[in-house]
Amino acid sequence: MNQKLEFKARYFNGKSAIPEEGVASFIHNQISFQSGIQTQKFSIESLANFEILSNGCRFTILPDETIESPVIEIFCSKEEKLQLKSIWIANKKKQGPWHNLLYSLKQIDLRAAFLFGIVLTAIIGSFYYFALLKLHLFIPTSLDERLGVEINKQVESRFSLCKSKEAQKFLEDAVKDLRPKDSPFHYQIQIINRPEANAFALSGGKIYFFSGLIQNASNPEEVIGVLAHELAHVEKRHHIRNLIKAMGTAFAVSVVIGPGLGDYEIIETISEIGTTIAVLKFSRDFEEEADSYSIQLLKDANYSITGLYHFFQRLEKEENLAEHTEKTEKPDKEKETISKNIFDFSNFLSTHPRTEDRMKAFQKTIANEKSKKTKQLVSKENWKQIQKACISD
Numbered sequence: 563m564n565q566k567l568e569f570k571a572r573y574f575n576g577k578s579a580i581p582e583e584g585v586a587s588f589i590h591n592q593i594s595f596q597s598g599i600q601t602q603k604f605s606i607e608s609l610a611n612f613e614i615l616s617n618g619c620r621f622t623i624l625p626d627e628t629i630e631s632p633v634i635e636i637f638c639s640k641e642e643k644l645q646l647k648s649i650w651i652a653n654k655k656k657q658g659p660w661h662n663l664l665y666s667l668k669q670i671d672l673r674a675a676f677l678f679g680i681v682l683t684a685i686i687g688s689f690y691y692f693a694l695l696k697l698h699l700f701i702p703t704s705l706d707e708r709l710g711v712e713i714n715k716q717v718e719s720r721f722s723l724c725k726s727k728e729a730q731k732f733l734e735d736a737v738k739d740l741r742p743k744d745s746p747f748h749y750q751i752q753i754i755n756r757p758e759a760n761a762f763a764l765s766g767g768k769i770y771f772f773s774g775l776i777q778n779a780s781n782p783e784e785v786i787g788v789l790a791h792e793l794a795h796v797e798k799r800h801h802i803r804n805l806i807k808a809m810g811t812a813f814a815v816s817v818v819i820g821p822g823l824g825d826y827e828i829i830e831t832i833s834e835i836g837t838t839i840a841v842l843k844f845s846r847d848f849e850e851e852a853d854s855y856s857i858q859l860l861k862d863a864n865y866s867i868t869g870l871y872h873f874f875q876r877l878e879k880e881e882n883l884a885e886h887t888e889k890t891e892k893p894d895k896e897k898e899t900i901s902k903n904i905f906d907f908s909n910f911l912s913t914h915p916r917t918e919d920r921m922k923a924f925q926k927t928i929a930n931e932k933s934k935k936t937k938q939l940v941s942k943e944n945w946k947q948i949q950k951a952c953i954s955d
Contacts, residue, residue: 567646569618569636571595573602576623576630586636588646591653593621595634602632607653612646619643621650687814694810698803703746703766706802710766717754717770724753724773726951732940733771736786739863739939740793747796755952759880763792765801773952780876782938782945783869787860791870794855800848853920857927866936871924878921 571586573595584597594603610625618638624631636646655662667675733751741749747767757774764770769792771785779785795801860867940948 565589567642569638569642571634571636573597574633574635576632581635586634588649593634605653606650607657609650612650614643614647619646690810690814694807695803697806697810698799701802701806703799706747706796706799707766709801709805710764710768713764714768717764718752721754721756724755724952726753726948728944729753729776729948729951732782732944732948733769733785733789736789736865736939737769737793739865739937740786740790740859742797742859742862745797749793749796753952759877761788761792763795763801765796765799767796769793769796776952777949778876779949780872781869782940782948783866783936784873784876785869786865786939787856787867787870787873790856790859790863790865791852793859794852795848798848798851798855800845800852804845804848849920853924857924864937865939867924868928871921871928874921874924 567588569586572581572583574581582595582597582599584595587594587596588606591606592603593606593609594601596602604623609621609623610631611622613620613622615635618636620636621634622631623633638646651665651668654665730751730753733753737749737751741747749767749769751769751771753771753773753776756772757777758772759775759778760772761775762770769789771788775788776785856870857867860870
């Protein structure tokens with residue numbers, strides 16, 4: 563910079579609160595302050611900080627914040643402020659590559675920087691999301707089995723099991739037919755002595771049926787359909803994938819909000835809600851995937867798809883009845899405890915979409931099945947025996 567710039571200015575020496583009035587001059591990459599008492603000279607690149615004021619700008623001389631730094635305040639127009647800032651930044655960039663990058667960022671327009679930050683965050687977020695979707699491909703299926711074993715201990719400690727050989731053989735035979743030939747999982751079926759029409763699968767291949775589901779089913783195809791759905795959860799590794807997404811979402815939220823929240827309970831609550839909503843959406847996606855894959859498993863084994871559809875019909879009626887009862891009856895504490903035990907496991911493993919929506923997805927497929935002859939695993943007489951098997955246990 564060869565052109566000399568002069569401005570009315572004042573100088574604070576860092577020791578006295580009373581400034582010296584004078585003139586600040588910029589020439590040959592130096593700034594000098596001259597008053598009637600003294601002259602002070604500094605290289606522009608050595609100035610620690612630049613700050614825009616309402617009536618000008620301010621240069622801080624020293625970077626050390628432990629002592630009061632000398633300051634030069636310059637009175638100038640808006641255009642001159644920007645010119646002086648540009649001169650200061652240009653000189654600071656000469657100090658090395660790191661300074662070049664750092665002070666280049668200071669020149670970026672704040673609005674442009676904000677938009678760039680949003681775009682960059684969206685790109686990083688998308689890559690992170692898709693990485694979570696594919697991460698399970700790098701995790702061995704042995705981890706699924708280990709996770710299932712730990713949860714299985716809790717299940718069997720809470721519920722009594724039905725020991726019916728007839729019902730057990732029926733379910734095991736159905737699994738042999740439904741299980742994909744290349745499946746890495748070893749399935750085990752247990753029947754829980756409970757009247758609820760429910761079933762759930764643990765990670766790795768352990769599947770539990772409530773005896774109420776078998777006893778209340780209209781035909782064996784309903785039970786086989788539900789079994790295909792639970793196999794689909796295991797084969798698609800929904801437990802591990804849901805765990806990855808839950809942990810990944812929680813980690814992302816903690817990174818965005820940052821550590822050291824202290825007493826900001828509202829922020830913590832919002833982060834927890836955000837994590838829950840994200841995982842809930844993942845679970846519904848998994849349920850839709852399990853519905854779709856269960857249809858494929860039933861087709862490959864030549865079993866009727868109509869049975870699973872009829873189960874959903876019955877489930878919808880029971881849901882509507884339960885909702886009506888809940889509104890009209892007083893809560894039973896004993897039933898609440900039992901329901902909570904079941905909810906803890908079934909809801910941990912899957913959060914189902916609306917039954918009505920699931921039934922619609924099956925209707926088109928069922929329409930094409932009417933003329934097709936499907937496999938009957940057991941006779942009507944044997945099925946009646948299987949349904950009665952766990953009643954006396």
